[in-house]
Amino acid sequence: MVNFNSAVNILEVVRVSPPSSNSLTLPLTYFDLGWLKLHPVDRVLFYRVPELTRCSLITQLKSSLSATLLHYLPLAGRLVWDSIDTKPSIVYSPNNDDAVYLTVAESNGDLSHFAGDKPRPAIDFRPLVPELSVSDESAGVLAVQITFFPNQGFCLGVTAHHAVLDGKTTAMFLKAWAHNCKQEQECGHIALPLPHDLIPSLDRTIVQDPTGLETKLLNRWISASNNKPSLKLFPSKKIGSDILRVTYRLTQENIKKLRERVETKSHGKQLRLSTFVITYAYVITCMVKMRGGDPTRFVCVGFASDFRSRLSPPLPSTFFGNCIVGSGDFDVKAEPILEEGEGKGFISAVESLTGWVNGLCPENIEKNMLLPFEAFKRMEPGRQMISVAGSTRLGIYGSDFGWGKPVKVEIVTIDKDASVSLSESGDGSGGVEIGLCLKKDDVERFGSLFSRVE
Secondary structure, eight states: OOOOOOOEEEEEEEEEOOSSOOOEEEEOOHHHHTTTTSOOEEEEEEEEOTTOOHHHHHHHHHHHHHHHHTTOGGGGSEEEOOTTOSSOEEEEOGGGTOOEEEEEEEEOSOHHHHTSSSOEEGGGGGGGSOOOOBOSSEEEOEEEEEEEETTTEEEEEEEEOTTTOOHHHHHHHHHHHHHHHHHHHHHSSOOSOOOGGGSOBOOOTTSOOTTOHHHHHHHHHHHTTTTSOOOOOOOOOOOOTTEEEEEEEEOHHHHHHHHHHHHHHSTTOOOOOOHHHHHHHHHHHHHHHHHOOOTTOEEEEEEEEEOTTTSSSOOOTTBOSOOEEEEEEEEEESHHHHOOSTTHHHHHHHHHHHHHHHTOSGGGHHHHHHHHHHHHHHOOTTOEEEOEEEETTSOGGGOOOSSOOOSEEEETTHHHHOOEEEEEOTTSSSOEEEEEEEEHHHHHHHHHHHGGGO
16 A cells, blocks of 8 residues: 655635626426435546646636536536525525635645555545535535646546536536637637537426425425424545555456356346446445355445436436436345355346346336435444445546546545445546445455456
């Protein structure tokens, strides 16, 4: 394990506003409300640009961010829920000097270590992402941090409120910002409009709520907040110095071998063998076997799926906000996954995931979104929890601000909730990057199990 011994110094915090624009109020949908009090999603993108100067970097990122916010006005606003409102809304008003807070920092650390795959202290990534302000009545929507590594490059930390935007919307915003920044460098100005697939659709009237799911979710959040409206987030656990961040990879060839392993042993069962199912099933198998223990124990397994194309009629692919629904099972039996021999545990995980993915339909939205409220009440302390942040379909590595694509993207948030991060391989090879935060002994056990894919 590398000892960083690095410091991140905050140089300034500036407010970045969109060009002259009108006020905007955007009500939350039930897709947003499902994530209302969960912690924000923190990402950090690392760029290796040794010749870059800090002054040039900050100037270009600030001006292109301002131009991009014109299309993404909600990100410059606040999430508001006062006592007279029936539900929270995103409010942007130039009269209130609403803006995105941008932190400028400098690090004396080694960018290559941060952007590597080997075990690194998870706590060292925290200074690279900004925090959102949150109170009962108001919450920040987006905060960004630019950390300059002299003679190496920079990283971009992005903290996004989960009740305002999901991974797809975050990726769309980052690529729009990158597009504008790159165009400004190449043309000297931002003149052309954004590509159509990077312009968000802000229409909320297209999300129908025939069963009153919004009210049911709001009632549960109010009940969880001493029977009053509150935007304060559930507390996050403190990150210990013994937690390490590590990246594992599955190549296209690895995924092909795992898929063939299932096809050979599945005895004609109709199983879903997508890259996601194969990858996540393999990770689940390694995680459960890493923990070992009593085979009769239960494991909580979850993931979220994009519902834009699953609704009838479908929402635009550029729909702004959340449009994801969680799925999985809070009471997965460990025993079949722990079973040894002929890949039985892995095939069991594939079968379970197939069932959960098959259940992703509009008819199950309400059940899936309300289930966690009851399940967490009865869950015993210490139960192993496995969930997914990110996706192999977001294309985050396509965020080229004019200095090349990121050399590494990390979802910092996984240090708080024992989740797994998934993304496409940055080298464009079609493989998958898998991020984990584990204790040292668990890193070694997981790595030993994971390497058996060969």
